[in-house]
Amino acid sequence: MVVERLLPSSEAEELLAVVHEICADQLAPRVDQAEADADFPRNLIHLLGQTGLLSLPFDEDDGGGGQPYEVYLQVLEEIASVWMSLAVDMSVHTLSASAMARFSSDEQRKTWLPDMLGGSQLGAYALSEPQAGSDVSAIATKAVPDGDQYVINGTKAWVSHGPHADFWLLFARTSADPKGGLSAFHVPAGTEGVTFGAPERKMGMTASTTTSVIFDEARIAADLRLGDEGQGMAIALSALDSGRLGIAACATGLAQGALDLAVGYAKERHQFGRAIGEFQGLQFLLADMSAAVEAARATYLLAARLKDADRPFSRQASIAKLVASDAAMKVTTDAVQVLGGYGYTRDFPAERYLREAKVTQIFEGTNQIQRMVIARSLLR
Amino acid sequence: MKIVVCVKYVPDATADRKFNADNTVDRVGVQGMLSELDEYAVEEALKIRDGDESGDAQVVVLTMGPADARAAILKSLQMGADSGVHIVDDAIHGSDSVGSSLLLAKAVERQGADIVLCGMASTDGSMSVIPAMLAERLGVPQVTFASEVTVDGNTVRVRRDGDAATEVIEASTPLVLSVTDQSNEPRYPSFKGIMAAKKKPVEEITLADLGVAAGDVGLEAAWTKVEAYAERPPRSAGAIVTDEDGTGANQLVEFLAAQKFV
Ligand SMILES: Cc1cc2nc3c(=O)[nH]c(=O)nc-3n(C[C@H](O)[C@H](O)[C@H](O)COP(=O)(O)OP(=O)(O)OC[C@H]3O[C@@H](n4cnc5c(N)ncnc54)[C@H](O)[C@@H]3O)c2cc1C
Ligand SMILES: Cc1cc2nc3c(=O)[nH]c(=O)nc-3n(C[C@H](O)[C@H](O)[C@H](O)COP(=O)(O)OP(=O)(O)OC[C@H]3O[C@@H](n4cnc5c(N)ncnc54)[C@H](O)[C@@H]3O)c2cc1C
Numbered sequence: 001m002v003v004e005r006l007l008p009s010s011e012a013e014e015l016l017a018v019v020h021e022i023c024a025d026q027l028a029p030r031v032d033q034a035e036a037d038a039d040f041p042r043n044l045i046h047l048l049g050q051t052g053l054l055s056l057p058f059d060e061d062d063g064g065g066g067q068p069y070e071v072y073l074q075v076l077e078e079i080a081s082v083w084m085s086l087a088v089d090m091s092v093h094t095l096s097a098s099a100m101a102r103f104s105s106d107e108q109r110k111t112w113l114p115d116m117l118g119g120s121q122l123g124a125y126a127l128s129e130p131q132a133g134s135d136v137s138a139i140a141t142k143a144v145p146d147g148d149q150y151v152i153n154g155t156k157a158w159v160s161h162g163p164h165a166d167f168w169l170l171f172a173r174t175s176a177d178p179k180g181g182l183s184a185f186h187v188p189a190g191t192e193g194v195t196f197g198a199p200e201r202k203m204g205m206t207a208s209t210t211t212s213v214i215f216d217e218a219r220i221a222a223d224l225r226l227g228d229e230g231q232g233m234a235i236a237l238s239a240l241d242s243g244r245l246g247i248a249a250c251a252t253g254l255a256q257g258a259l260d261l262a263v264g265y266a267k268e269r270h271q272f273g274r275a276i277g278e279f280q281g282l283q284f285l286l287a288d289m290s291a292a293v294e295a296a297r298a299t300y301l302l303a304a305r306l307k308d309a310d311r312p313f314s315r316q317a318s319i320a321k322l323v324a325s326d327a328a329m330k331v332t333t334d335a336v337q338v339l340g341g342y343g344y345t346r347d348f349p350a351e352r353y354l355r356e357a358k359v360t361q362i363f364e365g366t367n368q369i370q371r372m373v374i375a376r377s378l379l380r
Numbered sequence: 381m382k383i384v385v386c387v388k389y390v391p392d393a394t395a396d397r398k399f400n401a402d403n404t405v406d407r408v409g410v411q412g413m414l415s416e417l418d419e420y421a422v423e424e425a426l427k428i429r430d431g432d433e434s435g436d437a438q439v440v441v442l443t444m445g446p447a448d449a450r451a452a453i454l455k456s457l458q459m460g461a462d463s464g465v466h467i468v469d470d471a472i473h474g475s476d477s478v479g480s481s482l483l484l485a486k487a488v489e490r491q492g493a494d495i496v497l498c499g500m501a502s503t504d505g506s507m508s509v510i511p512a513m514l515a516e517r518l519g520v521p522q523v524t525f526a527s528e529v530t531v532d533g534n535t536v537r538v539r540r541d542g543d544a545a546t547e548v549i550e551a552s553t554p555l556v557l558s559v560t561d562q563s564n565e566p567r568y569p570s571f572k573g574i575m576a577a578k579k580k581p582v583e584e585i586t587l588a589d590l591g592v593a594a595g596d597v598g599l600e601a602a603w604t605k606v607e608a609y610a611e612r613p614p615r616s617a618g619a620i621v622t623d624e625d626g627t628g629a630n631q632l633v634e635f636l637a638a639q640k641f642v
Contacts, residue, residue, distance in 0.1 A: 010578075011574050011575060014458070018458075018568055018569050050567075051568055051569075051570045052571030052572055053571070056571065
């Protein structure tokens with residue numbers, strides 16, 4: 001189904017039309033096989049880059065598209081409705097480039113941003129560690145100054161498209177202070193001393209390779225530090241506020257894809273001499289799925305509009321991530337139900353949608369952590 | 381060098397297509413789009429322009445159709461064409477290929493073109509006659525159904541893949557060139573292209589601008605007349621070959637041969 005959207009400009013409408021075309025022509029025919037084979041779609045990332053989709057929300061002066069988050073997120077949602085893991089890759093890239101756009105010196109942005117946003121580069125986000133998931137203050141990776149360089153040692157876990165990235169946004173410890181001791185770094189691919197673990201054998205999103213990234217005496221120039229020493233936590237959290245909106249949009253798109261599949265199936269499948277969509281018991285299931293999708297969309301769009309208006313949006317971003325990921329979980333589960341036994345097989349994408357939905361409740365802050373952020377903001 | 385690309389705005393084949401009371405295709409009340417086969421013509425034009433060493437080559441897209449047909453120009457401009465010309469006039473309604481080619485030829489003459497690029501066929505009428513008619517009216521050579529194009533100065537060399545043989549032909553500009561869906565891989569508009577297209581000029585012209593009298597085109601002047609039309613009959617069941625005596629394979633091949641598949 002074509003989603004009813006209120007877009008803020010004619011260029012946004014034209015952009016969504018191109019995205020729709022790319023999804024139908026290029027993504028839809030490839031997604032099943034690539035997910036089955038755990039095949040990272042490098043050439044499609046390249047196509048998204050060429051089309052300008054990897055730099056939409058960044059300033060035009062920096063080589064971005066100058067688009068509001070409201071538009072960028074709906075593009076992301078549209079892609080996720082066809083290919084979830086590709087949309088997540090796109091969201092993670094935006095997250096990874098955002099620190100350079102917001103916390104860099106003029107010198108740094110001039111040197112690095114044009115290429116990062118030019119469409120040929122893919123960024124990854126290296127925050128989590130095996131012992132530091134929800135608790136970022138437990139990060140152990142160290143960056144030690146040495147002349148005009150930093151020497152980095154440690155292991156980052158769970159890095160989405162880690163081995164395929166052209167740069168990593170790295171968070172490492174520059175002092176022992178748990179929260180005040182973190183700093184952010186731009187690490188270009190090809191840096192010596194960087195290796196990767198084996199791909200995680202995940203439940204879903206298999207086309208987006210997730211690996212550990214290992215830093216062993218890796219040296220980077222000191223001017224690749226973003227912001228001040230000790231500013232890392234603030235940078236990580238600010239990036240995550242926006243990143244959560246990306247995940248909310250992805251979750252909404254995934255749920256929309258599952259709903260579309262279920263509606264199509266309900267019209268075709270006959271039992272008791274009728275299309276199963278004619279049974280009220282099933283109609284109510286579909287209606288609830290649709291309500292969940294639309295509510296998720298409305299929630300992330302409000303947060304995005306607050307962000308676009310330069311108003312605080314952190315709580316709304318957490319609410320959006322919570323609501324949209326729970327909606328994705330519910331809607332994809334119900335989509336399997338609508339397809340019955342066929343939904344439980346790999347001949348239909350419903351079971352894949354269900355497997356993909358689960359992770360949206362976990363990454364970029366688990367939904368327990370989102371509730372902590374929301375409650376903290378309420379009780380402040 | 382100036383390249384004029386003729387692009388057609390056609391009803392979206394996935395939507396419901398309708399006819400008017402006068403038995404013409406409803407081109408106004410339906411969702412339309414740039415004919416997919418014409419995307420190859422636009423792409424080829426952009427490639428020729430970008431490969432041109434003089435650096436002053438430009439691509440003009442030309443369409444004839446109702447007001448909504450501007451969408452076909454817009455998409456071409458988003459892909460990278462430089463400007464657009466839209467022939468729009470109520471009197472055009474009902475023009476057949478003779479009338480259409482007259483208007484397109486007049487508009488090309490008004491622009492002046494080294495290369496007139498067309499698709500191999502429209503996706504709705506699909507007669508494939510417009511390129512030949514244009515060449516005839518303009519008095520220039522036609523190199524049609526090109527699946528590969530090389531431009532070297534003012535020489536255009538193309539490969540044509542036929543059923544039985546492949547031929548290579550060439551001609552000097554000015555000429556009319558039509559390309560197949562094998563000729564290239566059309567690009568998608570980029571976001572920068574979408575933004576740039578908003579500032580590109582599109583000229584709307586009428587019969588008067590082309591010096592064509594209303595009576596020379598349109599339904600009345602058409603050489604063809606649609607008397608009646610019918611819905612496509614519903615799909616019938618396919619033929620089933622049951623192999624009972626070992627001749628199944630032969631029957632299968634006979635069927636395929638009868639349909640000209642082998
Ligand atoms: C597919 C995938 C891709 C990922 N991509 C990236 C990436 O690109 N970059 C990156 O840096 N990281 C990435 N991650 C890591 C992800 O962000 C972490 O998995 C997530 O933050 C949770 O950390 P953890 O797995 O260590 O769980 P833990 O923090 O160990 O949590 C385990 C459970 O305890 C709960 N819990 C923890 N603390 C509390 C508390 N205070 N109150 C209540 N409950 C609590 C959690 O909610 C959870 O249910 C990715 C993960 C996955 C699965
Ligand atoms: C407003 C309108 C009303 C019409 N009414 C009638 C009618 O009443 N009776 C009737 O018989 N036909 C009618 N037609 C159809 C019209 O005659 C045919 O579309 C025309 O003859 C072209 O033939 P074709 O589509 O087979 O193009 P082809 O010859 O298959 O097209 C080859 C190429 O020619 C170019 N081309 C074709 N048409 C156009 C165009 N309009 N603008 C720019 N480039 C073009 C494209 O590059 C295309 O790829 C109408 C068309 C229009 C636009």
